[in-house]
Amino acid sequence: MISKYFRLAIIYCLVCFSCVPTKVKTETSNNLAATALKPFGRFFINPSQQLELISSAAHFGFSFEGSGCALFASIPNSEGHNYLQYELDGVYQKRIKVHGNAKEPLVISAPGPGKHTVWIYKATEAHTGPIIIKQINGTNLTPLSRPAAPIIEFIGNSITCGAAADPSEVPCGTGVYHDQHNAYQAYGPRVARALQVNYVLSSVSGIGVYRNWNSDGPTMPQVYEKIDFQSGNPQLWDFKTFTPQIVSIALGTNDFSNGDGKKPRLPFDSVNFVTNYVRFVQTVKSKYPTARIALLSSPMINGANRTLLQNCLKGVKNSVDVLNPAAKPVELFFFQPMQARGCSGHPNVEDHALLAKELEPFFKKLLR
Numbered sequence: 001m002i003s004k005y006f007r008l009a010i011i012y013c014l015v016c017f018s019c020v021p022t023k024v025k026t027e028t029s030n031n032l033a034a035t036a037l038k039p040f041g042r043f044f045i046n047p048s049q050q051l052e053l054i055s056s057a058a059h060f061g062f063s064f065e066g067s068g069c070a071l072f073a074s075i076p077n078s079e080g081h082n083y084l085q086y087e088l089d090g091v092y093q094k095r096i097k098v099h100g101n102a103k104e105p106l107v108i109s110a111p112g113p114g115k116h117t118v119w120i121y122k123a124t125e126a127h128t129g130p131i132i133i134k135q136i137n138g139t140n141l142t143p144l145s146r147p148a149a150p151i152i153e154f155i156g157n158s159i160t161c162g163a164a165a166d167p168s169e170v171p172c173g174t175g176v177y178h179d180q181h182n183a184y185q186a187y188g189p190r191v192a193r194a195l196q197v198n199y200v201l202s203s204v205s206g207i208g209v210y211r212n213w214n215s216d217g218p219t220m221p222q223v224y225e226k227i228d229f230q231s232g233n234p235q236l237w238d239f240k241t242f243t244p245q246i247v248s249i250a251l252g253t254n255d256f257s258n259g260d261g262k263k264p265r266l267p268f269d270s271v272n273f274v275t276n277y278v279r280f281v282q283t284v285k286s287k288y289p290t291a292r293i294a295l296l297s298s299p300m301i302n303g304a305n306r307t308l309l310q311n312c313l314k315g316v317k318n319s320v321d322v323l324n325p326a327a328k329p330v331e332l333f334f335f336q337p338m339q340a341r342g343c344s345g346h347p348n349v350e351d352h353a354l355l356a357k358e359l360e361p362f363f364k365k366l367l368r
Helices: 002-012 187-195 270-287 303-322 347-368
Strands: 030-033 043-045 050-052 059-074 081-088 093-097 108-111 114-124 131-144 151-156 200-205 245-251 290-296 331-333
Touching: 043 347, 081 108, 114 131, 151 187, 151 303, 187 200, 187 347, 245 270, 245 347, 270 290, 270 303, 290 347, 303 331, 331 347
Parallel strands: 151 200, 151 245, 245 290, 290 331
Antiparallel strands: 030 131, 043 050, 050 131, 059 108, 059 114, 059 131, 081 093, 081 114
């Protein structure tokens, strides 16, 4: 059945992953099973031996020879859609929509013959649902590993996800929430690429430390250990999979939020915030005892709340440092205020570039 779909894809070029608008023939000499891939980020090998990309910017790479190859991808929701994005030969290309009812493979076409490298990324966050990778067909396929380098784990909310950042295809206020997600262009992956390190995103839109954007929970401390950040999922993430040198935590935007203005919302509780934040940092340290911890403020909080958040983060740092006297101290980074230009007041891809540039010296110093 797979070979039938692959022939259809080659004949009709049903889905083309190239900026070059030409029909490309691909000769298949082998296939790469999902279990042979070497994913980075939160993932799951399901009972059907397929790879499920879970977290924002979860990614894998492979090389092929010739003018193209075919990727078999799907999502659990037959009526929905999700997004991948990809690099070809080290150059970012674009986002690609994965339809729930798609039967044909996605064809990645190269501009010429020879050997080519591809890195596939999940553009959306864990709560959007997994993207399932079944296999890849092509010529002389080889799975790629990430180069040996330090790892930064970026924990955060919608900003860290790259949510609402890219309205280039679906304008703000239209479509569904994840239509404007672009995890690859978010500040975390940008910083990591600039510093030539590896990264994992552990982020959920609307989530907070002791309360969320418009609810009391489940908060990040309550879902961080779950493989997909869903409180009802009994499956836990194996924290031995990756060992970050730095864990960056950027939470607080949603704790300060007034919500939708309809649901009753108590004033911000700084004691509750600091207490829960300290407990969460201790949880992170229990997973990665040698990692440096960096607490980031929010570029979306200004005025008196900005000062209050900064003071709260200083309180978290002081408490954690006292609890761990033998460890390196917690580091703090305070963003400059930003007038975000993305959808619903979020940073857009250009804003994320500015945030990343602001962060680079900070993380460069920590990596030393």
